[in-house]
Amino acid sequence: MSSSLLEQLIEAFRVLPGVGQKSAQRMAYHVLERERAGGQRLSEALAVAVEKIGHCVRCRDFSETEVCATCASAAREAHLLCIVESPADRLAIEQATGYRGLYYVLQGRLSPLDGVGPRELGLDRLAQRLAEGEVQELIIATNPTVEGEATAHYLAQLARQHGVRPSRLAHGVPLGGELEYVDRGTLSHAFGSRGEMPE
Template structure:
């Protein structure tokens, strides 16, 4: 029996999620349509509202429903400590696993010229402005130690040093080529507290 065109379209739409191949997408589609239609409608409604209302923080670029996210809007945070992370999920990991009370800049990726990701896509003009204001004392790089991460870290280090800002990097416990979001909180806390000059 041939699948309907609409079912094929649903399966294909679900494949946009990371790690979801054709079989997983098909299982999800059948799961939602067979017995969980109320959940499917709630998912659809919530996703639509989230896409319409969630944008980016004007200062750090994380996901936010307001102009400034809750971290940037908190005047008790130390604006002199600026932690650079790759994604909003990395920011969330840092907030949950460490006692960091500074602020963030979210890159939304890593430098990758082959993929067309340059300084503009990472909001480095905004980061440059923050460094030029003179309030930042230390730039903490919490970037995954992949090839692209190392290139990005070097670029950021040069930018910060040009403004006389101290640059540190997460230390022990972060394996080369590893991703921060998969580290346990103990390892990440130790790496954060043992950061070193870059």
């Protein structure tokens, strides 16, 4: 029995992250009942994005042009290079901080068991870039997970080999959190890395 267009639409919505059968049904009904124009726009935006958005040849972030707007901008400070795991991490830093340097997006993290080594993350190209001598500081902003930390150590070594200073985002107690609910590892790290109070 071939499935109906409605069933096909519900099934198609399930590729989205966090969307199960119930949410997919709700989305399909919502679009059909109230948002046909919006559904049409989403359809077109998806088709164009999937076809046209590739990766920047400089930083590997998503880009619809060969070199992304950030890498092409003369206003960014080329001696600072911030390295992140994913485009979403890059966006989070860009939105939260006043950082004006450049980025490098790994599109993953070192994970030998999954067959992800330095080559898969394009680290040969990164090494070449560090060798060019323009970058002075490599800000390593991989996630504070086991694999992210391992990747960070590898990157720090790579930076030092090319005479570039590696730095890492500070770990500690999150702002607005309560000590009681902070996990042990973080609390222990924050305690050990305590700094003098500014006057």
